[in-house]
Amino acid sequence: MIEMSRISMATIRRMALYGVLGTWFVASAVKQEPTRRSKLSERIDPHGVFLPDWRFFAPQPGTYDNHLLFRDELADGEVTEWKEVLVAGERTLRHAFWHPNRRGEKIVFDTMNEIIKITQEPSLEKEDIQVSVAYLTLLNFITHSQRHAPGARRTQFLVARSSGRDVDEEPVMLFLSNRHPIA
Amino acid sequence: MAGNEDVPVDKALKRVEQISSLGLVLASLEFLTQPQVFTDTGLLSWQVERSRHKWTAGKAGDLLDYLFKPPGIYLIYQLRLAAAVALVNPYSSKKVRDVAVAYIAATNYLLHFRIRYGTDGTEHMSLLTYATLTASRIFANDEKAKEACAWFLAGQTNLSYFAAGLSKLVGAPWRNGMAMPGIFRTTVYGDKRVYELLKSRPRLARAAGWGVVASELAMPLMMAAPKLPAWAMLGMGGGFHVGNAVFMGLNRFVYSFVGTYPAVVHVAKHMSANDVARLADFFRKLRRG
Numbered sequence: 001m002i003e004m005s006r007i008s009m010a011t012i013r014r015m016a017l018y019g020v021l022g023t024w025f026v027a028s029a030v031k032q033e034p035t036r037r038s039k040l041s042e043r044i045d046p047h048g049v050f051l052p053d054w055r056f057f058a059p060q061p062g063t064y065d066n067h068l069l070f071r072d073e074l075a076d077g078e079v080t081e082w083k084e085v086l087v088a089g090e091r092t093l094r095h096a097f098w099h100p101n102r103r104g105e106k107i108v109f110d111t112m113n114e115i116i117k118i119t120q121e122p123s124l125e126k127e128d129i130q131v132s133v134a135y136l137t138l139l140n141f142i143t144h145s146q147r148h149a150p151g152a153r154r155t156q157f158l159v160a161r162s163s164g165r166d167v168d169e170e171p172v173m174l175f176l177s178n179r180h181p182i183a
Numbered sequence: 184m185a186g187n188e189d190v191p192v193d194k195a196l197k198r199v200e201q202i203s204s205l206g207l208v209l210a211s212l213e214f215l216t217q218p219q220v221f222t223d224t225g226l227l228s229w230q231v232e233r234s235r236h237k238w239t240a241g242k243a244g245d246l247l248d249y250l251f252k253p254p255g256i257y258l259i260y261q262l263r264l265a266a267a268v269a270l271v272n273p274y275s276s277k278k279v280r281d282v283a284v285a286y287i288a289a290t291n292y293l294l295h296f297r298i299r300y301g302t303d304g305t306e307h308m309s310l311l312t313y314a315t316l317t318a319s320r321i322f323a324n325d326e327k328a329k330e331a332c333a334w335f336l337a338g339q340t341n342l343s344y345f346a347a348g349l350s351k352l353v354g355a356p357w358r359n360g361m362a363m364p365g366i367f368r369t370t371v372y373g374d375k376r377v378y379e380l381l382k383s384r385p386r387l388a389r390a391a392g393w394g395v396v397a398s399e400l401a402m403p404l405m406m407a408a409p410k411l412p413a414w415a416m417l418g419m420g421g422g423f424h425v426g427n428a429v430f431m432g433l434n435r436f437v438y439s440f441v442g443t444y445p446a447v448v449h450v451a452k453h454m455s456a457n458d459v460a461r462l463a464d465f466f467r468k469l470r471r472g
Contacts, residue, residue, distance in 0.1 A: 014327060017318060017322060021315075021334075022466065032349070034352070049292065052307040052308070052343070054343040055346055055347060056347045057362070058351040059354030060354050061354070062372070063369065097434065098434075099432060100217050106303070110301055137231050137300065141226050144223075163369075164369040165370070
């Protein structure tokens with residue numbers, strides 16, 4: 001009798017595992033809707049904790065570079081030249097094995113994409129964007145981790161987009177922040 | 184248990200641990216050599232990130248400061264590095280491997296919450312891999328349960344290629360040859376040499392785009408293919424990831440995706456028509472409740 005109940009408990013546990021893994025797999029497959037028009041899985045798992053997104057570079061691949069620039073406002077109201085932050089260098093073979101700077105580049109790339117996405121929300125004002133984590137991340141980084149001009153009082157950042165190595169297309173400005181005091 | 188190499192599924196899952204953990208060694212070292220990103224003024228400042236949710240911004244969130252600000256966050260990564268090294272080492276004891284797998288699985292989810300920018304498919308494959316490996320260790324004495332874990336992981340790997348291929352197929356740039364030169368012209372995911380090669384050769388660019396789509400869609404066929412073509416396809420998958428590392432800067436993808444291949448090989452080797460019928464039967468029963 002004891003042996004029987006032990007067997008059945010093991011079977012129940014295994015069946016539960018089958019259920020969890022099976023459901024997880026089916027839900028993962030449903031999320032991969034190829035056109036990205038369906039927002040169902042985003043509602044179920046908004047932060048992508050459980051369901052992976054395997055639709056890499058698809059259906060529309062990213063074909064632009066984002067650029068983060070900043071300038072300072074001096075005490076007399078003049079502004080400095082724009083300066084680009086975290087400029088990605090040419091790839092080398094070593095980067096295939098070891099590329100710690102890549103993470104920083106990707107963080108800035110993701111935050112800029114999020115800001116661009118927020119600006120496309122018609123209901124949002126610039127003031128709303130200013131309290132987004134993406135905006136605060138870039139502002140915090142620009143304010144405290146970049147070298148500012150001597151006597152600078154305020155700083156401002158700019159998100160621009162270019163076609164990278166294709167020089168035929170002109171870069172475009174996508175988002176200009178307000179000017180913020182340099183604490 | 185996952186550690187007795189006489190049992191094929193144990194052998195396969197141990198290889199998964201070893202290869203995937205090699206990627207985690209690399210990822211941990213990459214983070215630990217860039218400690219400034221986690222400071223209050225860094226790109227992954229917790230002070231900023233915690234403002235995302237009401238509960239983390241408030242007093243209850245103060246407790247998380249110990250974990251998510253330096254030095255707590257550094258300790259998480261140092262221990263992840265130690266755990267990953269233990270899993271790469273084939274001579275680590277079962278107990279050490281149990282703890283290491285569970286720690287990596289738990290901190291994967293913790294870090295998914297902590298770090299919202301700069302992550303990619305590598306992290307997601309790692310979430311799935313270590314959750315599955317933890318399950319396989321919980322069911323250490325149940326071979327069928329461990330087989331299910333290997334099936335799940337192999338299924339996710341096949342799904343990842345097929346979904347990537349299918350989604351590309353519906354995207355016009357992949358069909359008309361604009362995708363590859365478009366991606367490779369960027370500095371973030373591109374490469375000057377590949378861009379130079381493709382930009383003035385539209386036919387080559389189109390063939391390359393279709394080649395990626397077709398290869399990704401075909402990958403799941405390796406599960407049913409005869410031995411030689413199946414190994415060739417697996418080699419092609421590995422080569423694809425190495426190419427992405429060299430030319431697109433996606434270096435950590437190699438370990439996380441190729442890391443699941445031992446599970447894929449194991450399932451493909453031991454899959455039979457009966458298994459497929461049993462799986463279909465299971466889903467039928469599930470649907471009926």
